[in-house]
Amino acid sequence: FMGSLVLSIGDQLQEQIRLLEQLLGSSSLNHRVDTSVECITTCLKQGLPLLVCGNGGSASDALHISGELVGFFLHKRHAFNVICLNANVSVLTAWSNDVDYKSVFARQVEAHGKPGGVLWGISTSGNSQNVIQAFKASRELGMKSIALTGEGGGKVGELCDVLIEVPSKVTPRVQELHLAVYHYICEQVEFHLSEVAV
Numbered sequence: 001f002m003g004s005l006v007l008s009i010g011d012q013l014q015e016q017i018r019l020l021e022q023l024l025g026s027s028s029l030n031h032r033v034d035t036s037v038e039c040i041t042t043c044l045k046q047g048l049p050l051l052v053c054g055n056g057g058s059a060s061d062a063l064h065i066s067g068e069l070v071g072f073f074l075h076k077r078h079a080f081n082v083i084c085l086n087a088n089v090s091v092l093t094a095w096s097n098d099v100d101y102k103s104v105f106a107r108q109v110e111a112h113g114k115p116g117g118v119l120w121g122i123s124t125s126g127n128s129q130n131v132i133q134a135f136k137a138s139r140e141l142g143m144k145s146i147a148l149t150g151e152g153g154g155k156v157g158e159l160c161d162v163l164i165e166v167p168s169k170v171t172p173r174v175q176e177l178h179l180a181v182y183h184y185i186c187e188q189v190e191f192h193l194s195e196v197a198v
Contacts, residue, residue, distance in 0.1 A: 016176055022167045023177060032164050033181065036120075037188040039144045039162065043118045044069075044080045044193060051112055051143075053085035053105045053134055054122035057175045061122050061148075061182065062086055068186040075190060083112050085134070105134035115142035123147070124174040126154020126165075135159040148181065150174040 007015065023029060043050055050069070052062040066084035085108045086092065095104045109119060119138035121131040126149035135156055138145050147153065147160035150169050157163045166177040 015173060019166070019168050019173055019177055020180070026167070029164070032162055033185060035162050036146045036164065037185055037192065039118050039146065040120070040185070040189050041192045043116060043144070044082075044189065046116060047081055048114050048117040049112050050080070050082045050118045050120060051085055051109060051134075051138075052082065052120045052122070053108075053131060055086070055128050055130065057171070058122040058124060058128075058178075059086040061175065061178055062120075064179075065120070065182050065186060068183075069189065073183075073186045073190045075194060077190070077194060080189075080193070083108075085109070085112075102129045103133050105130045106137035109134050109137040109141065109143075113138055113141045113143050117141075117143045119143050119145045121145065121147050121156055121160070122149075122178065123154065123156055124150045124171045124178075125169075126150065126152060126156045128156075132156055132159065148178055 040050055052065050054062040062084045066082045069080045069082040085105045091108060092104055095107055119134060121134055123131045126147065132155050135145050136159060139159065145160040146162045147156040147164065149157060149163065149165045151165055151167050153163045153165045157165065164181060166174055168174050168177065
């Protein structure tokens with residue numbers, strides 16, 4: 001009975017194409033992505049940390065980003081200083097159990113963040129409380145911040161230095177567009193750092 005409520009694969013792909021075309025038509029997208037690449041490149045060139053975080057599917061995206069940059073994306077080179085804040089199960093479970101889940105990323109920003117470093121938070125709604133708290137903590141430390149969100153940007157859009165919002169509020173569609181955006185950013189960061197990383 002669910003069949004009538006779910007788009008066919010063809011319809012879903014058409015929706016992705018429509019959203020990608022809408023994203024391409026965004027006059028500010030290129031500037032925001034280029035600014036993100038510049039922030040991350042400057043940070044990593046100085047050996048400062050890039051901290052990445054998210055929940056659920058966005059946690060997987062954060063892991064994906066850290067994997068591409070600690071390992072390599074397209075070219076073999078030295079590792080970059082990238083830490084995924086949702087990767088440490090002991091910290092996540094201990095802090096969430098003993099204190100609260102809302103501050104679990106902010107606590108790690110306190111531990112690993114440095115002035116001039118970058119926090120890259122991913123939230124499809126832009127309203128994940130632990131991501132919001134992480135942005136607040138990063139601001140107090142003098143870090144730059146990038147938010148990757150769905151349409152509107154939510155509360156993190158008000159707290160970050162660079163907001164990259166994709167034109168949808170449907171979680172799976174947002175995540176599909178996020179992949180294209182962060183793959184491009186990883187590619188550009190690696191390219192710009194290739195001379196110092198070889």
